[in-house]
Amino acid sequence: MSVPVLTIDGPSGAGKGTVSRAVAKKLGWNYLDSGSIYRSLAIASIKQNADLDSPSEVVKVAESLHLEFECGDELIVKLEGEDITSQLGSEQTGSVASKIAAIPEVRLVLLQKQKDFKQFPGLVADGRDMGTVVFPDAKYKVYLTASAGERAERRYKQLIEKGIDVNLQKIREEIEERDRRDSERETAPLAMAADAFYIDSSDLTLDAVIQEVLNLVR
Numbered sequence: 001m002s003v004p005v006l007t008i009d010g011p012s013g014a015g016k017g018t019v020s021r022a023v024a025k026k027l028g029w030n031y032l033d034s035g036s037i038y039r040s041l042a043i044a045s046i047k048q049n050a051d052l053d054s055p056s057e058v059v060k061v062a063e064s065l066h067l068e069f070e071c072g073d074e075l076i077v078k079l080e081g082e083d084i085t086s087q088l089g090s091e092q093t094g095s096v097a098s099k100i101a102a103i104p105e106v107r108l109v110l111l112q113k114q115k116d117f118k119q120f121p122g123l124v125a126d127g128r129d130m131g132t133v134v135f136p137d138a139k140y141k142v143y144l145t146a147s148a149g150e151r152a153e154r155r156y157k158q159l160i161e162k163g164i165d166v167n168l169q170k171i172r173e174e175i176e177e178r179d180r181r182d183s184e185r186e187t188a189p190l191a192m193a194a195d196a197f198y199i200d201s202s203d204l205t206l207d208a209v210i211q212e213v214l215n216l217v218r
């Protein structure tokens, strides 16, 4: 029997992480936050002073990337044994991640690491290319999006709640810049799989989105 996979792709800030974690918990399935792999690589590259404009230097960091994931209520990520969870969420990490994620050789190195998450009883995989490239045969596919304004607002609220002082307009610009980079890159761009179920969460509550995704699987 093959392992059932549910892919949830979409632009940053659409709520993929929260929805994926909630659905994985309900189903009792494993969870892959593929963005955190790219974000961890960004952190490792900066720590190792790699030249971010040099694909071969970033590939070298990717090849020796040693990550551990602990999935509890919150996802804990360790890089070479060091807990880097608190550094993962920043916009700077996200921007560097999206820059190095555009390097095709980097994506190739990280491909198997992501496929390894496919284990019984099932997997919820969240990212940009889960349904198109990493798990094209997934049984269930969702494309979750929301308007750029709504995504910026949600992100703004999250950061303010964490006590981080941010500017809404700047966040919106960063989100739009990241959307553009993720959608226009040549390798594995952000795109909806032809067989994906489309959800626009702009006017939906979190619970309603989770329910819609669960209905799809059940």
Ligand code: C5P
Pocket: 012, 013, 034, 035, 036, 038, 039, 094, 097, 098, 099, 101, 102, 126, 127, 128, 129, 130, 178, 182
């Ligand atoms: O989803 P998250 O915002 O954590 O992802 C950070 C960046 O990593 C994205 O902007 C994107 O460039 C990259 N990424 C990717 N493919 C994925 C997941 C994330 O290219 N499957």
